[in-house]
Amino acid sequence: MEVMGVVPFDESGYVMSFTQADGRSQQFDAIELKTATSDPQGRTIYRRMIVDAQSGNIVRHEMYGSQRELIATATMSDHRAVGPEHVIMPHQIKLEWPQTDMAFKLHFSSIELNPQSESQTEQWQIPTISKRIYDIGQNPVREVPLPIR
Numbered sequence: 013m014e015v016m017g018v019v020p021f022d023e024s025g026y027v028m029s030f031t032q033a034d035g036r037s038q039q040f041d042a043i044e045l046k047t048a049t050s051d052p053q054g055r056t057i058y059r060r061m062i063v064d065a066q067s068g069n070i071v072r073h074e075m076y077g078s079q080r081e082l083i084a085t086a087t088m089s090d091h092r093a094v095g096p097e098h099v100i101m102p103h104q105i106k107l108e109w110p111q112t113d114m115a116f117k118l119h120f121s122s123i124e125l126n127p128q129s130e131s132q133t134e135q136w137q138i139p140t141i142s143k144r145i146y147d148i149g150q151n152p153v154r155e156v157p158l159p160i161r
Contacts, residue, residue, distance in 0.1 A: 026045040029043075042062050042065050044063075060073070060076070061073055067091065070102075071087065072085060081111070082110050083109070084108065085110075099125060103123065
């Protein structure tokens with residue numbers, strides 16, 4: 013979640029810098045926002061956000077460890093307006109963990125902002141798919157009684 017930027021954002025903790033596509037242009041290519049925070053174990057974690065200077069869209073999040081080793085990246089693309097408010101959202105996100113040589117892409121054909129359910133409490137409940145529950149931790153797997161809610 014952190015590498016995708018789904019964490020509280022305190023702008024006072026970030027340092028901003030600008031990059032240019034070529035040294036002769038007066039136009040900035042990207043804006044970089046950098047910060048250092050701590051993980052739950054107290055180790056220093058560095059974050060870097062790259063914003064497209066022309067569109068204002070966040071195009072990449074990077075997370076580095078205390079030795080400045082790259083831990084994970086999230087690259088966002090296919091930014092489109094969503095909903096009546098025309099909120100710009102990335103419809104493709106590529107997540108990478110270089111140290112483990114692992115990566116995958118998420119592609120969202122459509123995004124619904126703050127979907128409403130008939131009951132707001134329903135939104136946070138596990139859906140009931142079947143009236144039967146199986147304990148897969150048992151050998152052999154056996155049916156267990158449905159818990160009373």
